[in-house]
Amino acid sequence: MTSxxxxxxYPHLFTRLEDQDVPLRNLIVVDENDNxxxxxxxxxxxxxxxxxxxxxxxxxxxxxxxxxxxxxxPAKVAAREDxxxxxxxxxxxxxxxxxxxETQIALAILDEAEAALC
Numbered sequence: 056m057t058s059x060x061x062x063x064x065y066p067h068l069f070t071r072l073e074d075q076d077v078p079l080r081n082l083i084v085v086d087e088n089d090n091x092x093x094x095x096x097x098x099x100x101x102x103x104x105x106x107x108x109x110x111x112x113x114x115x116x117x118x119x120x121x122x123x124x125x126x127x128x129p130a131k132v133a134a135r136e137d138x139x140x141x142x143x144x145x146x147x148x149x150x151x152x153x154x155x156x157e158t159q160i161a162l163a164i165l166d167e168a169e170a171a172l173c
Contacts, residue, residue, distance in 0.1 A: 056078075056079050056158070056162075057078075058075070058076045058077055058078060061077070061078075061079060061082070061165075062075060064162075064165075064169070065165055065168070065169045066169075067169055067172035067173055068117070068120055068121075068165065068168055068169050068172055071119075071120035071121075071172070072116050072117075072120055073116065074116065077116065079158070079161055079162075081114055081116070082114050082116065082117050082161075082165065083111065083112070083113055083114060083117060083161045083164060083165060084111070084112040084114065084161075085109055085110075085111050085157040085158075085160045085161045085164075086109065086110050086112075086157065087104075087108065087109055087110075087157065088103075088104040088107050088108055088109055088110050088150065089104055106140075106150065106152075107140065107142065107150030107151060107152055108151065108152050108153060108154075109150070109151050109152075109153060109157065109160055110148070110149070110150055110151075111148070111149040111150070111151055111160070111161075111164065112147060112148055113125065113146075113147040113148075113149070113164075114147075115147075117168065118146070118147050120172075121168060121171070121172070124168075124171045124172065125146065125147075125168075126143070126146070127171060128164065128167050128168060128171060129141040129142065129143040129149060131167045131170075131171065132149075132151065132163065132164055132167055135163065135167075137153055137154070137155050137159075137163060138151055138152065138153045138155075138163070139152045139153070140152040
């Protein structure tokens with residue numbers, strides 16, 4: 056999705072961003088959880104692919120643009136039909152369970168962010 060398409064779809068979010076020419080991956084990173092973390096000291100369930108299908112990283116520009124509203128998003132995402140779980144590990148690092156692909160997950164989360172900013 057182009058930066059222009061993102062700006063059109065998320066006007067409230069983009070008015071809060073310093074850089075208006077930003078690709079989707081620089082706003083939110085969604086990766087399939089394949090348990091590639093090898094640090095034995097990490098015991099957080101977030102890294103267990105049997106629990107969470109995808110890991111989400113909310114990029115700094117979105118974190119700053121959302122402010123305290125960001126904390127409300129995991130509950131809103133989890134309430135959607137296309138998600139069965141959304142766990143907020145560190146504010147900007149989440150685990151989700153969804154059958155959507157990575158792009159669809161990113162857009163669904165940004166949809167909720169945009170709605171929260173309206």
